[in-house]
Amino acid sequence: MAQFNRWLERLKTAKLFAIDTETTSLDTLQAKIVGLCFAVENPEDKNSHLACYIPLTHDYEDAPKQLDLTMVLEQLTPILEDENILKCGQNLKYDWHVLQNHGISLKGMQFDTMLESYTLNSVATRHNMDDLALKYLNHRTTHFEEIAGKGKKQLTFNQIEIKTAAPYAAEDADITLQLHKTLWQQLEAEPKLKAVFTDIEMPLMPVLAHMERNGILLDTDMLAKQSEEITLKLAELEQKAHLIAGSDFNLNSSKQLQVVLFETLELPILKKTPKGQPSTAEPVLAELAEQGHEMPILILEYRSLAKLKSTYTDALPKQIDPQTGRVHTSYQQAVASTGRLSSTDPNLQNIPIRTAEGRRIRQAFIARDGYQLVAADYSQIELRIMAHLSGDEGLLNAFAQGLDIHQATAAEIFGIELDQVTTEQRRSAKAVNFGLIYGMSAFGLAKQLNVSRGTAQEYINLYFARYPGVLQYMENTKEHAKEAGYVETLKGRRLYLPDINARNGQLRQYAERTAINAPMQGTAADIIKMAMIQIEAWLNCTEFDIQMLMQVHDELVFEVAENQVEAVKKEIKTIMESALTLKVPLIVEIGQGKNWDEAH
DNA sequence: GGTATCACG
DNA sequence: ACGTACGTGATACCC
Numbered sequence: 087m088a089q090f091n092r093w094l095e096r097l098k099t100a101k102l103f104a105i106d107t108e109t110t111s112l113d114t115l116q117a118k119i120v121g122l123c124f125a126v127e128n129p130e131d132k133n134s135h136l137a138c139y140i141p142l143t144h145d146y147e148d149a150p151k152q153l154d155l156t157m158v159l160e161q162l163t164p165i166l167e168d169e170n171i172l173k174c175g176q177n178l179k180y181d182w183h184v185l186q187n188h189g190i191s192l193k194g195m196q197f198d199t200m201l202e203s204y205t206l207n208s209v210a211t212r213h214n215m216d217d218l219a220l221k222y223l224n225h226r227t228t229h230f231e232e233i234a235g236k237g238k239k240q241l242t243f244n245q246i247e248i249k250t251a252a253p254y255a256a257e258d259a260d261i262t263l264q265l266h267k268t269l270w271q272q273l274e275a276e277p278k279l280k281a282v283f284t285d286i287e288m289p290l291m292p293v294l295a296h297m298e299r300n301g302i303l304l305d306t307d308m309l310a311k312q313s314e315e316i317t318l319k320l321a322e323l324e325q326k327a328h329l330i331a332g333s334d335f336n337l338n339s340s341k342q343l344q345v346v347l348f349e350t351l352e353l354p355i356l357k358k359t360p361k362g363q364p365s366t367a368e369p370v371l372a373e374l375a376e377q378g379h380e381m382p383i384l385i386l387e388y389r390s391l392a393k394l395k396s397t398y399t400d401a402l403p404k405q406i407d408p409q410t411g412r413v414h415t416s417y418q419q420a421v422a423s424t425g426r427l428s429s430t431d432p433n434l435q436n437i438p439i440r441t442a443e444g445r446r447i448r449q450a451f452i453a454r455d456g457y458q459l460v461a462a463d464y465s466q467i468e469l470r471i472m473a474h475l476s477g478d479e480g481l482l483n484a485f486a487q488g489l490d491i492h493q494a495t496a497a498e499i500f501g502i503e504l505d506q507v508t509t510e511q512r513r514s515a516k517a518v519n520f521g522l523i524y525g526m527s528a529f530g531l532a533k534q535l536n537v538s539r540g541t542a543q544e545y546i547n548l549y550f551a552r553y554p555g556v557l558q559y560m561e562n563t564k565e566h567a568k569e570a571g572y573v574e575t576l577k578g579r580r581l582y583l584p585d586i587n588a589r590n591g592q593l594r595q596y597a598e599r600t601a602i603n604a605p606m607q608g609t610a611a612d613i614i615k616m617a618m619i620q621i622e623a624w625l626n627c628t629e630f631d632i633q634m635l636m637q638v639h640d641e642l643v644f645e646v647a648e649n650q651v652e653a654v655k656k657e658i659k660t661i662m663e664s665a666l667t668l669k670v671p672l673i674v675e676i677g678q679g680k681n682w683d684e685a686h
Numbered sequence: 687g688g689t690a691t692c693a694c695g
Numbered sequence: 696a697c698g699t700a701c702g703t704g705a706t707a708c709c710c
Contacts (some may be wrong), residue, residue, distance in 0.1 A: 338707055340690055359690065367691065393692060397705055424702060426695085433704045436694035444693080468695090524700035531700080592698065603701040607695090639695045639702090688710085695702080 090153060090161075093124060093138050097165050100126045102172040102196070104263040107184045108243045108255050110143075114183040114298065115407055115414060119155065120144060120243040121251065122162075125259035135263050137256040141248045150248065159188055169193040174266045176200055176215045176258070179295045179419070186299065198291060199262055202269035204420035205283040206276075209582045213420045219261050222268045227261055228254050278578025282612075286577065287419065290615050293622040293634070294417040294427070300633045300645070301412030302434070305450040305681070306403045312446055313399040316391050323388040330381050337388050340366050346381070353379055394438065398447045405432045417637070424604050425579045425611040427637060435638045437682070451682035457631075458651050461685035462658050462676040463641035466491055467613065468523050468606045474668040475576070475605060478555025485670035492516040498552040499545060518545050522556065523606055525599030560602055567601040575608035576666070577616075610640060613672070617665035618642065624661060630654050643682065651678050 097103055104125040109117035121144070125137040142155045165171055166185060174197035175181050182192045203213040203222075210221075219225045233250050234241045243251065273280040328334050331350055335342040341363075347353050348364050353374055357365040368389075371382040405413045418428040429435040437451070438444025453459045469491055473481040484494040489504070496507040496515035507515075514535055521531045532542035550557040564586075567573050572582045581604045585597040614637065621634060621642070631647035632654050642662070646654050655676050662674045679685040 336708085339709085341708075361689070363690085365690085389691075390693095393706080396707075397693065401705080418703095422702060426702065428703055430704065433694085436692090436704065438693060440694085463695095521700060524702095527699050529699050534700080595699070599700065600702095607702065610695095641695085689708085691705105691707085693703100693705085 087153065089138070090140060090158065093140070094161055094165070096126050096136070097124060097162075097171070100171070102127075102174060102263075104137075104174050104259045104266070105166075105178075105181060105192075106175060106255065106259045106262060107181045108139075108251065109184050110242050110244055114180060114416065115187070115409065117180075117184050118143070118187060119159075119184060121255060122158070123255040123259040125256070125263040127263070135260050137260040137263075139252040139255040139259075141251065144244050144246065144248050144251065146245045146247065152248075159190065163190055166190050167193050172196040174199065174262060176218075176262045176265070179291050179298075182292065182295045183299070186295075195291065196288065197266050197270065198288065199265045199269060200420050201287045201291065202266065202273060202283060205279050205287055205579075206269060206272055207582060208420075208423045208425065208580070209584070215258065215261060215265070218265050218269075223261065223264055225261065225264075227257060230254075276580075278574070279580060282577055282579045286579075286612060286615050286619070289619045291419065293618050294419060296622070297634050297636065298414050298416060300635050301407065301410055301414040302635045302643075302645075303412050303452050303454050304402060304406060305452050306406070308450045309399045309403055309447070312450075313395055316395045316399060320388060320391055320395070323384050323391070327381065327384045327388065330384070337385065338392060343385065347374075351379070351381060353381075390441070390443070394443060394447065398438065402432060402447075402450075415636070422611075423581055425575060425581075425608040425615075426639060427611070429637075434636050439683075439686075445683050448683035449681045453645050453680055456648055457645050458648055458678045458680060459635075459682055459685040460644040460646050460651060460655055460658065460676065460678045461641060461682065462644075462655075462662055462674050463638075464610070464614065464662065465673040465675050467610045467640050467672070469519055470668060470670045470672060471576070471606045471609045471613075472522065472556065472559075473670045475609070476553075476555045476559030477669065478553045478559070480553050481556065482669055488671075492519060495519055495549070499548045514545060518549055521546075522549070523603060525560075525602035563605065564598055564601055567597070573601045573604050575605055575612050577609070577612040579608050579612060581608065613666050614640060614642070614662075617662045620661050620665060621658065624657065628657075630657075643685070646678075 106123045107119055108121040110120055111117050119142060121139055121141045123137065123139045125135045128134040128136050140158060141152045142158060144152065167190065172194050176199045178195045178198045185192045199218060200213045203218055216227050216229055219227045233246055233254050273283055324337055327337055331346045335346055343366050344364050347366060348355055355364040356370050356373055359365045371386050374382040375386065402413060407414055413432060415429045415434045416431050418430060421428045438447050470485055473485050484491055492512050492515045493504060493507050495518060496511040497504045499515055500511055517531060517534045528539050528543040528546060532539045535542060563573060567583050567586045571586065572580050574580045583597045583601055585593040586601060588594040625632060630650050633645045634642060635645055636643040659674045659676050663672045677685050
């Protein structure tokens with residue numbers, strides 16, 4: 087107790103302290119505190135740290151009596167909720183959730199070592215503490231598995247003896263503080279990266295935490311019905327396929343399918359997988375189907391239905407939190423090299439939309455009673471960014487006039503008037519526009535459009551002749567990448583390209599395409615992240631009954647009280663469109679409905 | 687645990 | 696001559 091009081095004083099007066107929560111589980115909404123650890127700079131020696139572990143709810147047999155959790159949290163709450171007492175941590179979003187589970191709103195989250203590492207080098211694959219300690223401090227930490235075991239027999243933290251847990255936990259807090267010092271020094275040497283960290287990544291973290299906690303409601307009856315229907319259709323398709331093959335086989339196994347297609351039925355092998363196996367991927371089966379073979383048609387339909395069932399209609403209901411009745415995704419903020427977010431458990435960023443069957447799954451994402459879903463998405467954001475970054479006059483004009491950009495591109499490429507553009511020409515122009523964003527090759531465009539490579543090259547040449555600024559920009563970007571070894575977004579987010587000068591042509595070309603794509607994809611990520619931060623600030627001071635639920639790269643989804651939808655839409659649109667001022671207008675399309683499909 | 691496939695922007 | 700459009704995550708096999 088005396089020690090705890092001493093630490094209370096230390097934390098109250100510290101300029102900055104590291105915090106780490108030890109918990110019963112890793113589930114953000116269920117995890118409860120087992121112990122708390124803190125680290126501060128040693129006031130008597132700036133080069134060393136003081137770290138402590140406060141065991142609270144270890145409950146193995148013969149565990150010693152520990153300080154009372156409620157009392158400890160009560161004493162700590164004013165410190166944890168004081169935004170002027172700064173905290174650092176490793177993946178603070180997790181600690182925020184854990185404390186939230188105990189009714190505490192952690193504030194003053196100033197530095198997250200995971201995000202510091204990600205901002206410094208987004209290409210590095212892992213930003214977990216053990217790897218960071220090794221990389222930046224040349225220190226090998228004790229891994230959780232070493233004290234808890236692994237696999238089925240792994241202990242949860244409450245089952246670990248305090249004498250083992252304490253040094254492990256204290257090390258974590260100490261290392262976090264050390265890491266922060268090192269990483270922050272590196273960020274301070276790079277003002278633009280420091281701004282990305284301070285102005286975007288750190289303020290975004292609590293926004294994501296709130297969205298995760300909000301979750302979204304699913305219509306489980308609807309999904310169950312869809313599953314049943316799909317099951318029936320799958321059985322029919324399977325029966326037909328077995329009949330044609332003359333034997334029973336597993337339609338889910340690409341290996342067994344290879345045998346049936348290319349040995350039993352002797353269909354031509356059109357493509358091989360990287361491992362040299364005959365490919366049965368979608369484009370191959372589509373081509374075989376076009377040649378008039380029946381089996382590939384069956385397989386394609388079977389696969390698309392099996393995907394919907396296993397990944398969505400069956401899997402999503404299992405992810406519903408029993409306490410809240412909603413699904414709570416986890417947003418990964420330090421994964422995608424371009425600066426985008428990713429979503430896991432479940433991934434809510436790849437819910438079907440492109441087919442009618444798939445859209446039925448979106449219809450099961452619903453608003454609760456008395457509320458509507460509002461979906462707001464940026465229109466053509468990456469092409470607008472390309473117009474801005476390249477400064478190409480033609481492209482800037484097209485956006486300034488509010489033209490349908492694919493139609494305008496078609497008119498330019500084919501040298502005709504806007505109203506003369508056919509559906510087919512617009513489709514080709516759209517593919518060219520997408521290709522530009524991806525660092526297109528004539529081969530890739532040809533494949534996409536199903537035209538000859540020569541024709542594809544012709545489109546590309548025509549495009550660059552009409553939009554010379556874009557060609558210039560692409561050349562400049564590659565040039566810059568080769569000299570600097572990285573490219574950056576409009577906000578200065580950096581993406582390193584170690585292979586940009588590689589002797590291996592394949593690696594180099596891959597890096598060149600990334601050099602083209604990353605500034606556009608990454609700037610779009612910057613923009614929506616800034617919009618999210620501003621929307622959150624507005625939400626925190628508005629009386630409107632609204633929650634932000636999801637982010638899907640260029641789209642935000644909200645749940646809004648029915649009678650406030652119109653007012654709220656106007657505000658969201660304004661904030662999103664003015665998140666960043668470009669040389670072209672940013673346009674947000676916004677809709678509402680009882681479900682996510684309707685809201686589009 | 688790697689490979690193939692397919693869902694999204 | 697070669698391999699070829701950017702970024703993700705989940706699921707099913709199969710070793």
